[in-house]
Amino acid sequence: MDMRAEVYSPLQNATVWLAAWLHGHESADDLIDAWRDLGFTTPASLMAEVREKAEGAHGPQVRLLLSGPGEASGIPGGHREGIVIADRHVLVPEWEWVEADTLPAPAWLSPGEADQLLTQATDEAADLIEASGYRTDALHNPRLTVGTLSDFYDTPGLPGSVPPRAAKLFARADRVAAIIETVISRMGDHSLDSQLFSLWRHIRTARMAGVTYCAGEYSR
Incomplete structure (x- = not known):
């Protein structure tokens, strides 16, 4: 078992960067650079796809899903982690889209x-x-x-x-x-x-x- 994968995921910072860019707090160039540093390439069409899927959503449009042993992520296809856009579109490594009718509720802890x-x-x-x-x-x-x-x-x-x-x-x-x-x-x-x-x-x-x-x- 890869212990580090159970306690750390580069998707955490990748998702924060994506949320910051999507809501206008960071530039596209800085997002791409940060994702590269995190080990992710950025397909040319990906950012446009994110904007399209987030269009019309109200409030926070991005969240992170992580799961571990004995936990179900709720993401179709058995994926253990993903970036959720507008509560139904899930971006999973390496940047593939999965559609979900229902997903676990966000962690509402402050x-x-x-x-x-x-x-x-x-x-x-x-x-x-x-x-x-x-x-x-x-x-x-x-x-x-x-x-x-x-x-x-x-x-x-x-x-x-x-x-x-x-x-x-x-x-x-x-x-x-x-x-x-x-x-x-x-x-x-x-x-x-x-x-x-x-x-x-x-x-x-x-x-x-x-x-x-x-x-x-x-x-x-």
């Missing part, structure tokens, strides 16, 4: 509510690391590795127009993801898997809630 859940998750995960007593010459302090991985999750970054509350929430999600990767991948310690796996849903929910909040602010 950034503050999602951040509180992740704060509790962060404390729990850090306590699990400390309790494991893991130490080697290469990793005297697990929190140092957490910091290094947090830098990875934050690169490439979000648009300058991202609302500060959403940016804080994404940073919290990245930190919890880095803690989990530290324990499972870097330490090779699987004794805490069951506890850490339960935190994945908190991370995905926070990422979706953050994107929903961004789109709502951009659409004002």
Whole structure:
């Protein structure tokens, strides 16, 4: 199992950039550059298709869907993640359109509510690391590795127009993801898997809630 894929997706930042562009807060050139940095090419027709599918929609026109083990994304074709346009058109990697009659409702958590859940998750995960007593010459302090991985999750970054509350929430999600990767991948310690796996849903929910909040602010 690819643990990183369960706690991080470049679609998070890609969706924020798309929402910022669609609502007039970022340029098309900056969107294309950001997507390239995130590892996505941009077909010439894609942006026109997004505008066409969003036309006539009211309020926030973009949101993110993520799912994990034991969760159904609701996206036809078995896709685990996608960018939802106007609540029925789903853009899935690598930039194919899927049409859906019904999709799961957005995560209506406020950034503050999602951040509180992740704060509790962060404390729990850090306590699990400390309790494991893991130490080697290469990793005297697990929190140092957490910091290094947090830098990875934050690169490439979000648009300058991202609302500060959403940016804080994404940073919290990245930190919890880095803690989990530290324990499972870097330490090779699987004794805490069951506890850490339960935190994945908190991370995905926070990422979706953050994107929903961004789109709502951009659409004002």
